[in-house]
Amino acid sequence: MAVYLEAFRMVLAPDVIIAILLSSIYGLVVGSLPGLSATMATALLVPVTFYLSPIAAIATIISASAMAIFSGDIPGALLRIPGTPASAAYTDEAYAMTRKGQAELALGAGLWFSALGGIAGTLSLIVLAPPLAEIALSFSTFEYFWLALLGLMCATLVARSSPVKAIASMLLGLMVTCVGMENPGGIPRFTFGNTDLLGGIEVIPALVGVFAVSEVMRAMLSPEPPKMPKRKYNSIMAGQWMLTKKYWRQMTRGNFIGIIIGVLPGAGADMAAWVSYAMSKRFSKEPEKFGTGHPEGLVEAGASNNASLASGWVPALLFGVPGDTITAIAIGVLYMKGLNPGPTLFTEKASSMYALYIVFIVANIIMIPLGIIMIRVASTVLRAPRSAILPVIVLCCAVGSFATGNSLFAVLTVAAFGILGYVMEANGYPVAAMVLGIVMGTMVEQSFVTSLIKSDGSILPFFERPVSSVLAALTIGALAWPVLFWLWRTFQQKPASAKA
Amino acid sequence: MTKLTRREFVASTAAAGAGLGLGLKPASAQAAYPNRPIQVICPWGAGGGTDATARIVGSLLEKELGQPVNVVNRTGGNGVVGHTAISTATPDGYTIGIITVEIAMMHWAGLTELTPKNFTPFALMNEDPPGIQVSNDSPYKTVKDLAEAIKKAPPGKFKASGTGQGGIWHLALVGWMQAMGLPANQVAWVPSNGAAPAMQDLAAGGLDMTTCSIPEARAMIDAGKARSLAIMSPTRTALYPNVPTLKEAMDIGFTTGAWRGFAGPSGVPAAISTKLTESFKKIYDSKEYKDFMASRGFGTVWNDAAGYAAFMDNSDKQMGDAMKAAGLTKA
Numbered sequence: 001m002a003v004y005l006e007a008f009r010m011v012l013a014p015d016v017i018i019a020i021l022l023s024s025i026y027g028l029v030v031g032s033l034p035g036l037s038a039t040m041a042t043a044l045l046v047p048v049t050f051y052l053s054p055i056a057a058i059a060t061i062i063s064a065s066a067m068a069i070f071s072g073d074i075p076g077a078l079l080r081i082p083g084t085p086a087s088a089a090y091t092d093e094a095y096a097m098t099r100k101g102q103a104e105l106a107l108g109a110g111l112w113f114s115a116l117g118g119i120a121g122t123l124s125l126i127v128l129a130p131p132l133a134e135i136a137l138s139f140s141t142f143e144y145f146w147l148a149l150l151g152l153m154c155a156t157l158v159a160r161s162s163p164v165k166a167i168a169s170m171l172l173g174l175m176v177t178c179v180g181m182e183n184p185g186g187i188p189r190f191t192f193g194n195t196d197l198l199g200g201i202e203v204i205p206a207l208v209g210v211f212a213v214s215e216v217m218r219a220m221l222s223p224e225p226p227k228m229p230k231r232k233y234n235s236i237m238a239g240q241w242m243l244t245k246k247y248w249r250q251m252t253r254g255n256f257i258g259i260i261i262g263v264l265p266g267a268g269a270d271m272a273a274w275v276s277y278a279m280s281k282r283f284s285k286e287p288e289k290f291g292t293g294h295p296e297g298l299v300e301a302g303a304s305n306n307a308s309l310a311s312g313w314v315p316a317l318l319f320g321v322p323g324d325t326i327t328a329i330a331i332g333v334l335y336m337k338g339l340n341p342g343p344t345l346f347t348e349k350a351s352s353m354y355a356l357y358i359v360f361i362v363a364n365i366i367m368i369p370l371g372i373i374m375i376r377v378a379s380t381v382l383r384a385p386r387s388a389i390l391p392v393i394v395l396c397c398a399v400g401s402f403a404t405g406n407s408l409f410a411v412l413t414v415a416a417f418g419i420l421g422y423v424m425e426a427n428g429y430p431v432a433a434m435v436l437g438i439v440m441g442t443m444v445e446q447s448f449v450t451s452l453i454k455s456d457g458s459i460l461p462f463f464e465r466p467v468s469s470v471l472a473a474l475t476i477g478a479l480a481w482p483v484l485f486w487l488w489r490t491f492q493q494k495p496a497s498a499k500a
Numbered sequence: 501m502t503k504l505t506r507r508e509f510v511a512s513t514a515a516a517g518a519g520l521g522l523g524l525k526p527a528s529a530q531a532a533y534p535n536r537p538i539q540v541i542c543p544w545g546a547g548g549g550t551d552a553t554a555r556i557v558g559s560l561l562e563k564e565l566g567q568p569v570n571v572v573n574r575t576g577g578n579g580v581v582g583h584t585a586i587s588t589a590t591p592d593g594y595t596i597g598i599i600t601v602e603i604a605m606m607h608w609a610g611l612t613e614l615t616p617k618n619f620t621p622f623a624l625m626n627e628d629p630p631g632i633q634v635s636n637d638s639p640y641k642t643v644k645d646l647a648e649a650i651k652k653a654p655p656g657k658f659k660a661s662g663t664g665q666g667g668i669w670h671l672a673l674v675g676w677m678q679a680m681g682l683p684a685n686q687v688a689w690v691p692s693n694g695a696a697p698a699m700q701d702l703a704a705g706g707l708d709m710t711t712c713s714i715p716e717a718r719a720m721i722d723a724g725k726a727r728s729l730a731i732m733s734p735t736r737t738a739l740y741p742n743v744p745t746l747k748e749a750m751d752i753g754f755t756t757g758a759w760r761g762f763a764g765p766s767g768v769p770a771a772i773s774t775k776l777t778e779s780f781k782k783i784y785d786s787k788e789y790k791d792f793m794a795s796r797g798f799g800t801v802w803n804d805a806a807g808y809a810a811f812m813d814n815s816d817k818q819m820g821d822a823m824k825a826a827g828l829t830k831a
Contacts (some may be wrong), residue, residue, distance in 0.1 A: 050546065140706035181578055181611070184691040186665035186828075188611065195584065198577035198611065217522065340696060348719050403547075405575040442693070450690045454659050454706055 003039040007354030011362065015234045016056045023060035024067045025365060028374040029381055031068030033389065034081040035219035038068035038269065040324040043211040044141055044393065046204055046333060047400025054179050054337035055355050061333060062356070063363040065326045066118050069269050069305055070371055073110030074378045077103060081225050086269035086305045089277040096293035104236050105243075109298050111371040112240040113251060116305035117325065118364035120255035121262060123308025126357050128263075128314050129346060135467070136318050136343035141454065144319070144460050145447035146471035151321045155436040156268030163482065164435045169424060173437020174444070176201050182442065184449035196409040204332045205401045205413035207440055210431050211325065212397050213418025216390050218425065224386055230379045236372050247299045250280055254300035258307030263314050266436050268324025269305040276304035310344075310360055317353070321440060328439045533593055533772050540762075541583020541589075541597035545575045549798065553626055553760055554598040556792045560783040578602070580612045587618040589600055589765045591774035596622070598765040601668050601757075604816040608823045609666060610830030616812035620768040623780035624803035624811055626793065629733030630662070630672040631743065632692055632725050635702050638709075641753055643730035643749045646709065647680060650687060661690040661698035662712035666756045669695070671822040673711045676746070679754035681734040684825040713758060715740055715797030729806035739797060744813040756818060759801070761808050777805050 023045065030041040041064050049057035072084030077094035087094075087110075097106035139147075152174075156166040180200025181188040191197040244251065254276045261272040280300035281290045290297055312323025313330070320341035322328035334341055339352060346353055354399065374381075397418075421431045451468040455461045463469050540558050544550040554571045562569040574582035579602045586597030597764050599619060607615050607810050632643055640646040644715045650658050662669035670691075674684045690707060692698040695716035702710050710717065710726075714737050720726040721740070736745060746752045762780055764773070772781040783789050784802050803811050823829045 137700070138704050140701055140704045142706075182664070184665060186609075186667070186691065195577040195580050195612070198580055199575070202576075338548075340694075342696070342700065344696065344700060344719070347723070406572055407574065407576050407581060409576060434664055446691070446693055450661075450692065453690045456656065 003351045004354055007358055010351065010355040011059075011358045013053070013055070015053060016059050016359075019056040019060045020063045020363060020366070023064040023365065024370055027050045027064035027067030028071045028370060030064075031071030032074045032083045032374065032378055032381055033384070034075050034079070034083055034225050035212070036215060036220060036389075037084045038065045038072070038086065038391075039211045039329070040215050041065065041068045041395075042329050042394050043208045043324050044400065046208065046329060047396075048401050050126045050404055055352060055359070056338070057333055057337050058330070058356055059359040059363075061326070061330050063361050063366075065364050066306060066309055066360075067367060067370070069309055070111060070114040070367060071374060073114070073302070074107060074375060075225070075382060077106045077110065078378065079225055079382075084270075086273050088270065089273040090298050090301045092291060093277075093294065093297055096291065097295065097298075098293075100293040102293065102295075103231075104234050105239050105295060106293075106298065107233075107375050108236040108238070108240050109243055109295050110266070111239065111368060111375070112244070113254070113299050113302035114306040115367045115371075116251065117255055117258060117306035118310055118367070119361060120303070121259055121307035122357060122360040122364065124259040124307070124311045125314055125360070127451075128311075129318060129353070130172055132314070132318050133343040133346040137347075139343070139467065140465070141447040141451045142465055142468040143471060144443060145462065146468060146475050147319055147321060148443040148447060150471060150475045150478065151265035151315070151440055151474060152436060152444070154264050155433045161428050161430050165429045168430045169431065170437040171434040173304060173434035173439075174441040175436075176206065176438050177441025177445070184446055196407065201413060201438075202298075202405070202410065203335075203438055204329070204404060205410040206417045207329050207332070207435060208397050208401055209414040209417025209419075210435060211329075212393060213294075213414060214421030214425060216393050217418065217422040219386065219390060225382070227383060233376060236375055237368075243295055243299060247296055250296055250300040251303045253279065253283075254303030255307045258304035259311040261304075262308030262323050263310030265315060265321050265440075266432055267308075268326065268432075269308050272308035273301040273305040277301040282340040292297060306364075313356075313478060317345060317356075318343060320443065321360055322436065325435055327436035328435050331439060369474065413470050444456050511808075525690060531698045533568045533775060534565050536594060537570060538565065538593070539595045540569060540571045541582055541586045541595065542571055542573050543575065543579040543586070543597070543600065543602075544573070546573050549796065550600055550760055551597060552796060553793075553798065554667060556789060557625065557762070557780070557783055560786060560788060561779060564779045564782055578606070578611070578734075580606060583614055584612065586763065587614055587765050591620065591656045591767040591769070592766045593764060593768055593776065596762060596776070598760055599763045601759050601815065601819075604812060604819045605666070605668070605671070605823065608708050608820045608829045616809075618765035618766055619739075620766050620773055621805050621812065622764065622773060622776045623784070623805065623807035624759060624763045624801055624808040625780065625784055625789075626761070627757040627759040627801040628797055628799045629731055629737070629755065629757040630669055630711045631714045631717055631728040631731045631737075632676075633699070633712070633717045633721070633728050634708065635704065635705065636727055638723050638727070640729065643744070643746070646729060647750060650677075651682065653679070655683060656688040658687040658708045659690050659706075660709045660711055661692045661701065661707050662695050662710045662716075663692060663698070666823065666826070666828040667692040668756075669711045669713070670826070671819055672756050674822040674826045675754050675756055675818065676711070676732065678753070678822070678825055679746075679752045684822075684827070689826075699726060714743075714797075718797055729754050737799070756815075757799070759811070759815065761803070761812075763808075773805060 030036050045060050069086050072087035076087040076091035077098050080095040082088040082091045094106040150301040179190045182200045232360040257276045258272040261267045277297045280297040281287050312327045315323050316327035316331050397414050398411050401414045424431050542551050542554040558569045558571045569604050576584045589595035606612050660673050670689050677686050695712035698710045699720040701707050730749045731743050734744050
């Protein structure tokens with residue numbers, strides 16, 4: 001009981017409350033601006049979290065990302081331009097509803113089912129994490145090796161680009177982690193005698209570059225979105241209860257799909273929305289209405305993307321394996337704040353974990369009033385000229401990355417990775433796979449080398465330990481899956497073509 | 501008026517534009533030190549033990565000297581960047597830093613040219629000795645049992661961890677092995693990403709022992725998942741008074757530890773250095789410092805400038821010997 005009270009005391013501290021409020025407003029604004037994603041909003045927050053208490057720091061990330069994912073629906077419904085990639089799946093649908101004069105219903109559905117989805121995701125975190133932590137306590141480096149490898153495999157399997165490009169991106173990320181002397185041998189690698197490179201390429205500046213700077217570069221090249229006419233809204237929440245009653249099945253299914261996709265490393269809110277929207281259409285009784293301004297898919301996908309956001313924290317907190325790009329950044333902040341991910345977080349810092357749950361729930365509840373205000377002022381916010389916003393973002397990246405280590409090297413890292421991220425995206429290489437490689441490379445190498453030292457060079461223990469063998473089977477299965485699938489397809493086709 | 505703002509400007513920039521600085525030197529030397537803010541460089545990141553120590557001492561130093569004291573983290577290069585920044589600052593007492601045991605290790609591995617000789621030591625304020633921890637269900641009840649088993653086993657059969665390859669706790673293990681007359685690799689070192697993962701792996705049954713510091717092992721010991729058999733320091737720790745020292749348990753005089761102290765670039769004027777040492781002594785004796793260090797489980801040790809210099813010399817030699825034995829020095 002004492003830990004619960006302690007957790008409430010931590011969340012109710014004035015600095016945490018202010019942090020939640022301000023970062024919520026920030027998340028709503030950034031999310032609503034087309035071209036600026038929730039991940040970028042999170043990346044820009046990192047230098048700010050540097051000056052906050054651990055709980056306030058995590059609270060800013062949780063609230064800003066949740067708000068940004070919802071807020072991305074606003075320009076989607078009003079301008080047919082998704083504010084964040086997570087809204088792209090149902091932008092056409094929402095816009096069609098607006099054209100039918102149902103803008104309030106479309107925006108309200110985005111808000112209401114986002115909030116409910118966020119709470120469902122939080123419940124999954126509360127229910128899943130403690131028993132998993134119990135299991136994870138018995139993990140040795142052998143298990144961590146398979147877990148990290150499985151995470152990397154997932155990243156390439158779920159990428160929406162060619163798997164070859166995804167693997168190439170991931171390997172590039174792994175190569176980045178080879179730099180420096182933070183390796184099991186303690187030997188400087190690829191440092192070229194440069195002192196700054198001795199500590200390796202730091203994850204946070206690299207992620208800020210990839211997510212913030214490269215997005216600014218992309219936004220500069222795309223045409224300025226059209227100005228939105230000012231409009232008056234009727235009640236936004238009216239009709240949501242009716243939708244909830246009518247589509248509760250779809251909502252629940254969206255929540256579940258979102259939770260599962262969130263837990264999978266590398267796949268985040270945008271993937272959850274795409275899968276759920278497709279799922280909704282597939283199982284709908286009236287699939288012909290999809291695309292014409294039908295709220296069914298909106299409900300399911302909206303419930304899904306916010307649910308994935310919370311469940312993405314499950315692997316991040318337990319194993320240091322990010323569930324999506326937002327938690328990839330959050331892991332860096334957790335380390336910075338002395339809340340190192342791992343099962344011991346749930347035993348030694350239990351009150352901090354409960355505080356985190358409370359923050360999630362609070363953020364999803366205040367999303368409703370703040371979201372209503374945001375929808376009403378959206379046309380004014382969306383008038384902000386890009387030529388004013390983009391330079392400010394780049395400035396924030398530079399100042400923020402300098403502040404974290406007081407070194408110019410971090411700023412150069414941001415710039416270099418910004419360009420790299422832009423070039424990769426422009427050529428269809430998914431940056432999320434590279435980010436996963438950067439975040440997990442050290443874990444793969446460390447756990448592999450230390451395991452081999454412990455087993456005197458024998459690889460048998462990788463398969464002998466019970467949990468290890470299960471994880472090994474999953475990893476090898478994931479690796480072999482595309483090959484088996486291809487074999488099965490050719491085998492199926494052969495008899496068919498023989499008949500013809 | 502213009503002169504004043506100019507002086508403040510010079511003070512606030514770490515670079516201290518050489519020409520302006522020279523011109524103003526007589527003026528600042530006449531006024532009693534310190535007459536402007538002091539910068540304390542911390543070579544390690546925010547949130548860590550060194551950062552916490554620098555910040556508590558910084559805030560107490562501010563009260564002591566009546567001038568603002570700013571702690572600035574200069575991270576990167578595994579501590580090389582920050583230590584270099586301290587050693588190359590203008591030796592006027594306005595840029596000082598917290599230096600750590602790594603300064604006695606890194607130059608042996610050829611990572612930097614810096615040695616303890618490149619600094620003006622002010623005060624040693626903290627040292628954490630390593631313990632020898634085993635899992636709670638380990639068959640070894642005393643450090644003597646463990647040592648006997650290690651001696652009999654073929655080299656590399658026993659596995660230990662606590663930090664990265666060539667890190668301070670690795671060298672502590674090597675030092676202990678050598679003190680027993682065993683080769684450095686009698687116990688295989690499993691590099692880990694800090695003490696916490698090593699302690700977890702110890703509890704999960706992946707290791708035979710860890711040689712990390714007692715505060716780092718505390719959580720697992722208190723949770724009943726690990727036991728500390730001995731401590732490599734001259735005296736027992738207040739945290740676990742039942743844990744014997746190596747000297748008591750097996751008559752081995754080897755002691756070592758991870759230390760942190762305050763220093764400036766070489767050539768700080770004696771008057772300033774003496775004043776700083778006096779201030780650090782007052783801070784060391786204060787209740788706030790003692791309470792803070794006790795709450796984090798950090799050990800407190802005092803050495804004045806001369807004592808700290810001798811201490812660092814000894815540490816430097818000890819680390820060099822251990823690193824040579826373990827084959828970690830640059831050929």
